[in-house]
Amino acid sequence: MEDMIFYDRMQFAFTITFHYLFPQLTMGLSLLIVYFKWQYLRTGKVGYNSAAKFWMKIFSLNFMMGVITGIPMEFQFGTNWAKFSELTGSIIGQTLAMEGVFSFFLESTFLGLFLFGEKRLGQKLHFVTGFLVFLGSWISGWFVIATNAWMQHPVGYEILENGKFALTNFKALFSNPWLVPAFLHNQLASLVTASVVMAAIGAFYLLSKIHEENGRLFLKTGVLFGLLSSVLVAFPTGDWNAKNVIKYQPVTFSAMEGIFKSQTGGSEIILIGQPNLKEQKLDNMIAVPKVLSFLTYRNFTTDVKGLNDFDPAKWPTNIPGLYYAYHIMVGLGTILIAIMATGAFLLWRKKIEGSKWLLWIILFTIPFPYIANLAGWYTAELGRQPWLVYNLMETAKGISPTVSAGNSLFTLLGFVGLYVLLGVFFLLLAGKIIWRGPEPKHG
Amino acid sequence: MEFFWYLILGGMLAMYMILDGYDFGAGIIHLFFAKSESDKKAITRAIGPYWDANEVWLIAGGGVLFFAFPVLYASAFSGFYLPLIMILWLLIFRAIGLELRGLVDNQLWRIVWDKAFGISSLLLALFFGLALGNIVRGVNLGEVKNGVSAFEAHYFFLPLWNATLDPLSDNLGVIDWFTLMLGIIGVVSLTMHGANWIIFKTNSSINKKLKEVVFKLNFVLLALVITSLLTWHIVKPKPFENFINHPIVWIFPVLTFAGIGGLFRIKGFKKDGTGFLFSSVYLIGGLFSTVTAIFPNLLPSTNTTNPSLTIYNSAAPNYGLSVSTPWFAIGIMLVIMYFVIQFKVFKGKLDDIEYGEH
Numbered sequence: 001m002e003d004m005i006f007y008d009r010m011q012f013a014f015t016i017t018f019h020y021l022f023p024q025l026t027m028g029l030s031l032l033i034v035y036f037k038w039q040y041l042r043t044g045k046v047g048y049n050s051a052a053k054f055w056m057k058i059f060s061l062n063f064m065m066g067v068i069t070g071i072p073m074e075f076q077f078g079t080n081w082a083k084f085s086e087l088t089g090s091i092i093g094q095t096l097a098m099e100g101v102f103s104f105f106l107e108s109t110f111l112g113l114f115l116f117g118e119k120r121l122g123q124k125l126h127f128v129t130g131f132l133v134f135l136g137s138w139i140s141g142w143f144v145i146a147t148n149a150w151m152q153h154p155v156g157y158e159i160l161e162n163g164k165f166a167l168t169n170f171k172a173l174f175s176n177p178w179l180v181p182a183f184l185h186n187q188l189a190s191l192v193t194a195s196v197v198m199a200a201i202g203a204f205y206l207l208s209k210i211h212e213e214n215g216r217l218f219l220k221t222g223v224l225f226g227l228l229s230s231v232l233v234a235f236p237t238g239d240w241n242a243k244n245v246i247k248y249q250p251v252t253f254s255a256m257e258g259i260f261k262s263q264t265g266g267s268e269i270i271l272i273g274q275p276n277l278k279e280q281k282l283d284n285m286i287a288v289p290k291v292l293s294f295l296t297y298r299n300f301t302t303d304v305k306g307l308n309d310f311d312p313a314k315w316p317t318n319i320p321g322l323y324y325a326y327h328i329m330v331g332l333g334t335i336l337i338a339i340m341a342t343g344a345f346l347l348w349r350k351k352i353e354g355s356k357w358l359l360w361i362i363l364f365t366i367p368f369p370y371i372a373n374l375a376g377w378y379t380a381e382l383g384r385q386p387w388l389v390y391n392l393m394e395t396a397k398g399i400s401p402t403v404s405a406g407n408s409l410f411t412l413l414g415f416v417g418l419y420v421l422l423g424v425f426f427l428l429l430a431g432k433i434i435w436r437g438p439e440p441k442h443g
Numbered sequence: 444m445e446f447f448w449y450l451i452l453g454g455m456l457a458m459y460m461i462l463d464g465y466d467f468g469a470g471i472i473h474l475f476f477a478k479s480e481s482d483k484k485a486i487t488r489a490i491g492p493y494w495d496a497n498e499v500w501l502i503a504g505g506g507v508l509f510f511a512f513p514v515l516y517a518s519a520f521s522g523f524y525l526p527l528i529m530i531l532w533l534l535i536f537r538a539i540g541l542e543l544r545g546l547v548d549n550q551l552w553r554i555v556w557d558k559a560f561g562i563s564s565l566l567l568a569l570f571f572g573l574a575l576g577n578i579v580r581g582v583n584l585g586e587v588k589n590g591v592s593a594f595e596a597h598y599f600f601l602p603l604w605n606a607t608l609d610p611l612s613d614n615l616g617v618i619d620w621f622t623l624m625l626g627i628i629g630v631v632s633l634t635m636h637g638a639n640w641i642i643f644k645t646n647s648s649i650n651k652k653l654k655e656v657v658f659k660l661n662f663v664l665l666a667l668v669i670t671s672l673l674t675w676h677i678v679k680p681k682p683f684e685n686f687i688n689h690p691i692v693w694i695f696p697v698l699t700f701a702g703i704g705g706l707f708r709i710k711g712f713k714k715d716g717t718g719f720l721f722s723s724v725y726l727i728g729g730l731f732s733t734v735t736a737i738f739p740n741l742l743p744s745t746n747t748t749n750p751s752l753t754i755y756n757s758a759a760p761n762y763g764l765s766v767s768t769p770w771f772a773i774g775i776m777l778v779i780m781y782f783v784i785q786f787k788v789f790k791g792k793l794d795d796i797e798y799g800e801h
Contacts, residue, residue: 167762429543
């Protein structure tokens, strides 16, 4: 039984982690493509149009990866989490089906039209198709977050005698207080990924002296959007989410901040340190006094609850994992703001191209936003444990009753093998597109 | 309300079968009949711009199944665990093959990915046929042994096969002689369907040969369909009860045979799209005849202890089903609009579309 839960969780965690490497780029990237296409319509400069078309090729590759790794996500609700699907399907199935109907058709149809239909459509309609691709990908994020918001903070339901969750208020699914802050935070984080990738490819072109004209545009656009989005991710949207956590999952808040003992008269904020569960403290801790109270309550002296204020039975299952996920997200987010602010400053002083050291840094920043995005999701998901539906249904009660541990390990291993292969080929394909670069002669 | 969502689900499945069905079929044709590089390219171009959009129907259909019939979703997806995960792997493998063949200009490279693409297409067609066979035959719901259920009444787990391949045995497997027959019907049907799509959408040099292939396979298909009808009663007594009680549903078998009949005249069709139209009619007729035969069951039970899963006992509570009707109506109208736009923009042959040469 323990084995089964472990393999089921590992398989979902592995496949969703791999899957989310792709949508996190496409959602943000689609906005940048719309920006390029709009600039082209406005100024008539060919460089903008070839940029839009170049990035739509990257988008398309990532979208394809998102589709083929996304189908297993939906299927796994049924294959590995059958009991959860049976009990909550009439609610979370609703938002997931809406994603399919309202988002994927829109996104996939107009992606095809954007890629292959420029000549037949004309420039204005080509812009519109780009905009609809953007719309589709953001609608998708909206419904996925709506689904997750219900699991984090269930609303609009009743529990029937047979244990099933029945929907009682459809609108409540979308007025869930968890939804809008989480959605904005997630979309802006996706824009951070897209901006950093764009700036990094620009830096790559400039450093290797190929496609330099395009490189300049990518770098500038990436840095400006990167600064904007990385700031907005932290404040106000990150802040809103933290306030939701403290309101609806207070024990999770204490665990992710690493506050073991309640702090009266103002709580320190922990920057670095390793959770020591045995002694209920952090080892090698570096902290700044009173700042957590200020960030959370706008008051340096407000008390903050520690884990010792809660029943240990209700603590998140994996406190060190949750603590690290949260701190990695925040730490990388802060580093990204610093890099992008430096870039924007040098851009303003027109010194960015000469600052090779910064171009190298930006180039090697590519993994950071991906890791930060994933760490953010790990924070949300580990923070919810041991619950599948917060405070109502335990994760262990959601697995498929008839699937044996041997079978779920078999498929987990299969997914690992296949996705390693898929990852290698994705990098090859992406590398080829980037190496070739935009082709202004077709613009 | 349940019946309404049953129809919607059936419609979405049919759309998926017709659309991704030609993708699989094109893959099979690619495997067996496309010899020259230009023909192979023509085939990948004829499905390239469409295949991921076609798979969206699977995602959307899965979503509707999830919220409208959560009990069936939970039961069937966990019970058919292995074949479903393998379908996922094949879908991924197929996509890798299709997208990667153009990456490196090397013959060995292309051979590997062409085979990956073709073989996974073939296996997918087989698996979807097997799936239909399993739904007709039913499963041991609750895993009953000696009159006692080992699990809750609607859960089960099927291995891929049992030693005897017997659809009537106590230890059922996904593959037995009956489901395998439907699997082969799936392969033959989709091969013809894919050939018709290629004829419709390309000017490749094998189009003439493909018409010959469709013509010949049509005899095989007819023989298989008749055999399946003659053996149907072995796995399911009284297979025609619904047809006798509600004569209107005879429309589905009529469509099936109209499709097959029409395809015998493939060599004489004036328009390239006519063959595709007939194979679509045949596929819709075939799918709906099959599910009509077991209606109102969605997944029959092979034991007498636990009831079959029907559209009534596996559906979601009424509020959820009725509140979703308006959004679904809007959504599906939008989808139809997108498809009209897409077909208008991409009408005609697709040979000139640059695909797979990122």
